[in-house]
Amino acid sequence: MTQLELKPDPDIRVNKFKIGCIGAGMIMAECHLAAYAEAGFDVVAIASRTASRAAEVAKRWSIPVVHDTPAALITDPDVEIVDIAYPPDQQPALIRAALAAPNVKAILAQKPLALTLEEAIALRDEAVAAGKILSVNQNMRFDQSMQVLKQLLDQGALGDPVFAQINMNAIPHWQGFLAEYDRLTLANMSIHHLDALRFLFGEVAEVTSVTRQDPRTSFDHDDGIVATTLRFASGVLALSLEDVWAGPRQDGFEDDQVITWRVEGTKGVAKGSIGWPTGAPSTLSYASATHSNGKWVTPEWDTMWFPHAFIGVMEQLQYAAETGTEPALNVADNVRTMALVEAAYQSIEHGKTVRMNDIKHGTGGTTT
Template sequence: MSFAPDPQVRCRDFAIGCIGAGMIMAECHLAAYAEAGFNVAAIASRTRSKAQAVADRWNIATVHDTPEQLIADPAVEIVDIAYPPDLQPALIRKALAAPNVKAVLAQKPLALSLDEAKALRDEAAAAGKILSVNQNMRYDQSMRVLKQIIDAGDIGEIVFAQIDMHAIPHWQGFLEGYDRLTLSNMSVHHLDALRFLFGDPEEITSLTRPDPRTGFAHTDGIVVSTLRFPSGAVAVSLEDVWSGPRAEGYEDDQHIGWRVEGTEGVAKGTIGWPTGAPSTLSYASQKATAGKWVTPQWQTMWFPHAFIGVMEQLQHAVKTGTPPALSVADNVRTMALVEAAYQSIEERRTVRLSEINID
C-alpha cells in the first residue's frame, strides 16, 4: 500500500500575520512555513524586541508594536495566534471583526473553558469567517499513516488502542496562573488524536496525581484516561509527565509510544517528540501484509513539519470555501472530551459524553 505521511500543499495564496514570538512560533510555525513557501507578511508579540528578533531570523518584513495593530494591517489575510489561552479569545474576536481577515488559526486549548470555546465557535459562524484550531498531532506522520491503514480496513475492527507518554513537558510560565495543567495542555493532543482515529467516544474515566517535579500548584499532573467508543473499542491515554528522576548521570528514557490492535492486525509506533527524531510506525495485517511486519519510512517529523499541514488545510479552506479539516466545531468536541475528563477526576466516576452540553 502507498502511504501519504505528509499532505500535499495545495494553496500558498494568502498573507499570514503571526501573533506570538515564543518557542512554538519561532521553532515550529515559522520553520514549517519557510519550508512550505507560505507568505508570512507580519509578526507581533507582547514585546516588540522579541518579535523583531524572530522577524530578523525568518525574514519577515513587517513588525507591529501590538497584536491589535497586526490584526488591523490590511495586508494580513490570515491571523495565526500562538498566545496564552486566557488572552487568545480577545484576539480571536478582534480578528473576526477585522474586514481584512479571512481566517484565524488559534492554539489549543482554544480557551480556558468549554463555554468560551462554544461562544467563539458561534461568533466565528456569525461572522462568516473560518476559525481553525492547531491540533497538530493529527498531522504527525505516524498518525496520518495509521489513519490510512485503519480507513483501508487493514487491521479490521478496532479492539484496543493506547497512547503511552513518558516525557517531561516544558510547562510555559503562564500555566502557573491556571487551575488546570496536563489535560488541557498535553492530554489534549492525545485525546484529539484518538477522536481523529476512531471518532467520538461514549465515555471517559480519568484519574490523576500531582507531578512531584512541577514546582507550582496544579490539579492534574500525571493523568491516565480510559475511553470507550460506540463500537466497543477501548483506549488508554497516559500522560506520565514525571517519567522518572533526573540527575547528572541518570540515563534519560523519555518517549511516547502508541499501539492499535484490531481483528485483522496490529499497528504500533512512536512519536518523535521529545527526541527530535521522525515518528515511526510498523504494522502487521492478515489482509494486507500476510501477517508480516511492515515499516513504512519517511524523513519528516512531527515538529516542525506537521505545522505545514495545519496552515495548508486552512489556506485550502479559504480558497475553496470548504470547511477546514481542523474546524472549530470539531475542536469544541475535543474540548468537551477534556471537560468530561476533568469532571471524571473531580467526581471520581465514569462520565458519558452525552452529559456534556456542546450546543
C-alpha cells in the same frame, strides 16, 4: 497482497494567502515559522507581547513587518490569515478582534482554544455569525505516524479497531503562564492525545480519568500524571497516559523519555512512537492479515512532528479559505475535543465515569 497507499505528509494544494503571526515564543519561532518557510507560505507580519523579541524572530525568518501590538497586526490590510500563538486566557480576545477585522479571512488558534468549554462554544458560534473560518492547531493529527495510521484504518488494513493506547513517559517544558491556571496536564498535554484518538476512532461515549500530582512540577496543580480510559461509540476501548514525571532526571541519570502508541484490530496491529521529545521522526510498524500476510512492515520518512506537521495545519486552513469549505481542523470539531477534556476533568472531580451525552456543547454550525 493488497497494495496500500500511504502518505506521511499531505500535499500542499494552496499557499497563496498572506499570514500575520501573533507570538514570538518557541512554538512560533521553532515550529510555525520553520514549517512555513519550508512550505513557501507567505508570512507578511509578526507581533508579540515584546516588540524586541518579535523583531528578532522577524529578522531570523525574513518577515518584512513588525507591529508594535497584536491589535495593529490584526488590522493590517495585508494580513489575510491571523496565526495566533498566545496564552489561552488571552487568545479569545485576539480571536474576536480578528473575527471583526474585514481584511481577515481565516484564523488559526492554539489549543486549548479557551480555558473553559463555555468560552470555546461561544467562539465557535461567534465565528459562524461572522462568517469567518476559525481553525484550531491540533497538530498531532498531522504527525506522520498518525497520518499513516489513519490511512491504515481507513483502508481496512487493521480490520475493525478493538483497542488503542498512547503512552507518554516524557517531561514537558511547562510554559510559565500555566502556573496561573487551575488546569494543567489534561488541558495542555493530554489534549493532543485525546484529539488524536478522536481523529482515529470518532466520537467517545464515556470517559474515566484519574490523576496524581507530579513531584517535579513546583507550582500548584491538580492534574499532573493523568491516566484516561475512553470507550468510543463504535466499541473501541482506548487508554491515554500522560506520565509527566517519567522518573528522576538528575545529572548522570540516563534519559529514556518516550511516547509510544499501539492499535489493535480484528485483522492487524500497528505500533509506533512519536518523535517528540527526542527530535527524531515518528515511527510506525504494522502487521496485517489481509495486507502484509501477517508480516511486519515499517514505512520510513524523513519529516518530523515538529516542525513539519505545522505545514499540514496551515495548508488545510489555506485550502479551506481558497475553496470555501470547512477546514479539517474546524472549530466545531475542536469543541468536541474540548468537551472530552471537560468530561475528563469532571471524572477526576467526581471520581466516576462520565458519559459524553451529559456534557452539553451543542452541534455547532459551519462557517461556510
